[in-house]
Amino acid sequence: MTSAPIPAARHRRRLRRPGRWGTALIAVAIALIVVVAGLALYYSYVSGCAASGANGNPTEPTITIYTYASLLGGPCCTNGTPAAGVFANFSTEYHARVQVDCLSGNLVSTLYAQRNSPAADLVIGLDEITAPQAEALGLLQPYSDASDLANINSSLVRAISTDGEVIPYEYGYLAIDYTNAFYNATRGAIANSTFADFASNSSWARGLVYEDPTTSITGEEFLAWEVLYYESVLHENWTTFWSKILPYAAAAPDWSTAFSEFPTPYPMVVSYTTDPAYATYYGEGGTFRSTVTNDNGTLYGWQTIYGIGIVKGSGHLALDNAFIHYFLSGSVQSQLPLSEWEYPANDTVPLPPVYAQSDLIPPASIHALNSVLTPSELASNITGWLTTWESLASA
Secondary structure, eight states: OOOBOOOOOOOOOSOOOOOOOOHHHHHHHHHHHHHHGGGTOSOOEEEEEEEOOTTOOTTSOEEEEEEOTTGGGSSTTOTTSHHHHHHHHHHHHHTOEEEEEEESSOHHHHHHHTTTSOOOSEEEEEETTHHHHHHHTTOEEOOSOGGGGGGBOHHHHHHHOSSSOEEEEEEEEEEEEEEHHHHHHTTTGGGGOOHHHHHTOHHHHHTEEEEOTTTOHHHHHHHHHHHHHIIIIIOSOTHHHHHHHTTTSEEESSHHHHHHTTTTTOSEEEEETTHHHHHHHTTOTTSEEEEOEEETTEEEEOEEEEEEEEETTOSOHHHHHHHHHHHTSHHHHTTSTTTTOSEESBTTSOOOTHHHHTTOOOGGGEEEGGGGSOHHHHHHHHHHHHHHHHHHHHO
């Protein structure tokens, strides 16, 4: 049952999301890494940068950080970007050099390739799916300063880390963005919709573009959201939804491609609840809205969480811990809402006015279905869900 093909991209919006492989590709990547590791071909970088202390002393200790190219708005840590300033400020304050490598591939697979001789000290950008995978592979070690967690909602910590080795720094929620025209066409029904509405209405399904869960982390998270809604809320077989929409909905290989097809030709796209704030910030406010799943007045959604961890085998534990402490501080966390377009994990950090001006769904009003499973249970179930989904999609 092949999904409708997605046409070539017509335009690009400026929103960003980390580009990371889905779980299905992690296993393949790790297998390939093992084969070619001896040839030193197991990873590549989009770009990298180095920040040194105020005196530029080459004898200062150096910590290496792996992350994704769009961190803090990207690209990587090019001069003038928020990321470059964040790393430079830490370097100056702690008299250390910081080498930042922005991976073009997958963070977990690269760490796994280097597990016997780690080249990084810290990793930024593990999420609620890849973090427990990294922990299960023994690639990380715990953060020592528990006092920093006092300002972080404990549910975020529980949802991203099984062993306490990944500390959340930001979070958000998946959503289905929809146009005002589609809202009017459905007489507002889309604003209070459920997955079942798409399954029972082919015209709704035809208007949706989603990310392929086998190639996109966003698609993987969307699959988890749908599965747990059907299983834990409806107590129904989750495959029913896909059996109904696969002939009509369009599959995109990644978030960027999917969003480029919204609002034309598709009036709905799987994206994030903070998108209207971004649109307002850049002068496009009111052009579209977002929704999660509304079931009898209860909002059910999927919480996306991004974290930072210390690589097992790092030789700079004191600096590693200092950097995490710094990254969770208000000076850094206050930059996340307008660069990452996510909510800061530090609850004491105020949100910019645009978050109140954009009619966003309040995060506290959404019941996160992540709570149904522990991180390790999610990691162990996702592969089976993907296998089943692939069977449905290829039928």
